[in-house]
Amino acid sequence: MQNNITCQHISTTSRVRGEQKNQRPVVIWLTGLSGSGKSSLADALEQRLISKGYHTYLLDGDNVRMGLCKDLGFGDQDREENIRRVAEVANLFLDAGLIVxxxxxxxxxxDRALARSVIGDDSFIEVYLDTPLSECERRDPKGLYSKARQGLIKNFTGIDSPYEAPTSPQIRIDTLNHSIEGGVDIVIDYFERWNAQ
Incomplete structure (x- = not known):
C-alpha cells in the first residue's frame, strides 16, 4: 500500500504561513514527570504568547489521550506510538505556521529524539521541567502516584516505568525554585532570543 503513495508538492511553506502571522513557527516540547507542572506551565505559556500577539496551539497529554490516542495503552510500545502521533500532529501545526x-x-x-527528527532540529525547543519524584508525589494533583503505589495503575512513570531525563534540553526549569510564571518568563526569554535569530 505504501508503495502507491507519493508525496504531493505544496507550494506554500511553513515559513510563508509563519510570515503571514508575523512569527517563526516552532514546537516547544515540554517534558517531565507527572506532577512536574507541564500542563500548568503550557497553559500559562500559551496565554502569555497570545497576549503578545502570537498564533499558537497547545497539545496536552490527557486531552490527546481522550481523542487521537484513545486506542493506546501505557506500555512502552503504545507510549512510543503516542509520541509518534503527537510529533506528526505537531509537525502539521508547525507547517500551518503556528507556535505549537x-x-x-x-x-x-x-521518543523525544524521534519527535525532534520528525519536526526538525531547527524548529524544536525542548523544555525539561526538572522536578524530583518526591515532590511530584507530594503534589500528586490527580492522585495517580497514590494509585500507582497501591498497584492500581501499571507502567506508571517514575514508579514502575522509568523516566529518562533529557541530557541537553534547550531549557531546564527547576520547578522547586521557579513558580509557573517564573518558568513562563524563562521560556519566553529563550523563545524571543531564538525568534530574533
Missing amino acids: ITSFISPFHR
Whole structure:
C-alpha cells in the first residue's frame, strides 16, 4: 500500500504561513514527570504568547489521550506510538505556521529524539521541567502516584516505568525554585532570543 503513495508538492511553506502571522513557527516540547507542572506551565505559556500577539496551539497529554490516542495503552510500545502521533500532529501545526506547545511526559530519550527528527532540529525547543519524584508525589494533583503505589495503575512513570531525563534540553526549569510564571518568563526569554535569530 505504501508503495502507491507519493508525496504531493505544496507550494506554500511553513515559513510563508509563519510570515503571514508575523512569527517563526516552532514546537516547544515540554517534558517531565507527572506532577512536574507541564500542563500548568503550557497553559500559562500559551496565554502569555497570545497576549503578545502570537498564533499558537497547545497539545496536552490527557486531552490527546481522550481523542487521537484513545486506542493506546501505557506500555512502552503504545507510549512510543503516542509520541509518534503527537510529533506528526505537531509537525502539521508547525507547517500551518503556528507556535505549537506540547505537554507530554514523553519519558524515553528515543521518543523525544524521534519527535525532534520528525519536526526538525531547527524548529524544536525542548523544555525539561526538572522536578524530583518526591515532590511530584507530594503534589500528586490527580492522585495517580497514590494509585500507582497501591498497584492500581501499571507502567506508571517514575514508579514502575522509568523516566529518562533529557541530557541537553534547550531549557531546564527547576520547578522547586521557579513558580509557573517564573518558568513562563524563562521560556519566553529563550523563545524571543531564538525568534530574533
